[in-house]
Amino acid sequence: MTDIVLDASAVLAMVYSEPGGNKVYAAIVSPLYSVSISALNWCEVLTKLSQKSPIMSAEKMAAILPGVEVVPFSQVEAEEAASLAKSCPSISLGDRACLALASSLNAAAWTTDKIWAQIPVSAKLEMLR
Secondary structure, three states: OEEEEEOHHHHHHHHOOOOOHHHHHHHHHOOOEEEEEEHHHHHHHHHHHHHHOOOOOHHHHHHHOOOOEEEOOOHHHHHHHHHHHHHOOOOOHHHHHHHHHHHHHOOEEEEOOHHHHHOOOOOEEEEOO
8 A cells, every 4th residue: 555645735636626636536536545634734725625615614625535534743743844944945834744744654745836846855755747
């Protein structure tokens, strides 16, 4: 089984049928992948969706992402994210949370954010666009 950690941008690409979104959907429904998302990225997704659609709820979003585990932002990930702020100052806290979780799970971080290809990180990256 392959472990995947989704960035908010990857989930939003799936929800809005943007490039790369079909790959996210395929991973979520496949038994070959274990898919998770940091609680910080989950918050980002819910925030963006509620801004565009007042009827979107956490329950409805969870139904769209069956089997995706929302992982609490632990002290280990917080310390890794803080460390990434030094070496990658151009990325957001949400981005760093995703990368820290991927690193701690030895998983691939999936994103649509092109800037990730230019930053020095130890996590495996899957650029969806």
